């Protein structure tokens with residue numbers, strides 16, 4: 001009997017366990033999934049908790065009920081990965097041998113990486129990337145009566161790179177509804193030269209931030225937080241004062257990846273961007289936020305990666321050459337408040353373009369502009385996540401590889417109408 005071990009039962013690990021259990025014969029392959037916690041959180045919901053739009057208890061389910069019955073789930077911390085011995089060490093000292101390993105340990109915030117950020121943590125400085133952070137921020141926002149709200153991105157890459165923008169837009173809407181918008185100065189502080197990594201989307205989002213009266217402080221690399229004086233201090237000497245800081249701290253891969261010598265300086269696993277195999281070990285594959293590939297760290301991306309990883313695990317098991325299939329496809333709904341959202345669809349090669357999605361002309365979802373339909377589609381993501389994505393089922397009308405149908409390319413430079 002051969003052994004496939006999947007580290008992490010989050011979005012990627014769970015979906016992959018389903019797909020591979022359907023494809024690998026149970027008589028030939030045992031599949032074990034390891035996670036430190038029995039609870040699976042729907043992380044996109046953390047964005048809505050601070051504004052009272054989702055109750056935290058509706059975002060969590062037991063992992064055991066989310067995996068196929070003939071996959072073994074081990075709830076324990078992963079303490080070491082030994083690629084030379086093809087073995088994983090888990091809490092209690094037990095060793096799990098593997099023939100093929102999939103790393104799906106995701107990434108998490110590391111607020112300790114920025115001096116001072118933890119000094120007034122969850123008093124004046126908050127995150128919304130964790131269950132505890134989003135719940136604490138909900139309580140703080142309820143009593144916030146006015147002042148400067150700084151929404152801060154410390155360093156890229158972060159998971160869901162649009163989430164801090166969405167937070168700023170939702171904050172605008174939240175204070176508008178409470179009649180406090182005039183009393184709150186919202187400032188978006190980013191290490192990027194614009195609000196988003198991709199130029200066309202950055203221009204569209206920048207215009208919308210301007211319309212909503214949200215100031216952008218670009219190219220800001222925070223050296224430290226002066227919690228007593230309530231200000232962010234940049235390496236270039238610039239300062240941003242705040243009354244309430246909502247930070248997306250540095251995101252890092254899990255400690256065990258770093259300790260096992262499998263990660264880069266941010267503990268992301270060097271991974272081939274198209275085959276999703278580890279660059280250093282032939283029997284290790286990586287899915288989702290744990291990989292260092294230049295795709296967005298998002299649940300949609302994990303979904304589009306899953307069949308490539310599953311197919312390549314099967315090929316590796318059969319000694320066949322891998323398929324270089326993954327194209328970096330990402331599909332993100334960006335909540336812009338006031339009941340609207342923007343949809344962007346892109347990959348390694350093609351940046352977000354205007355047009356209609358998923359079908360040309362009829363859409364029905366418009367690309368790169370706010371619409372009510374996109375907002376409803378964003379809310380529909382939650383049942384789709386539990387029912388389809390986690391089970392590794394295809395999404396209706398959306399292929400793993402990005403389609404150009406419905407997208408309008410800008411005219412080539414110098415072309416005449």
Ligand SMILES: Cc1cc2nc3c(=O)[nH]c(=O)nc-3n(C[C@H](O)[C@H](O)[C@H](O)COP(=O)(O)OP(=O)(O)OC[C@H]3O[C@@H](n4cnc5c(N)ncnc54)[C@H](O)[C@@H]3O)c2cc1C
Nearest residue numbers: 008010011012036043044078105106160288289298299300
């Ligand atoms: C606020 C927020 C909003 C988001 N919004 C969206 C959105 O709108 N759309 C979208 O597509 N994506 C969104 N995302 C991103 C999405 O949730 C992640 O990209 C996705 O969950 C990544 O899946 P993963 O399997 O790589 O990691 P995860 O789902 O994070 O799973 C990693 C698992 O590994 C386990 N693990 C890690 N280390 C260890 C260890 N040492 N021992 C044992 N277990 C371990 C963890 O417990 C965890 O269960 C959002 C994320 C956040 C935080």
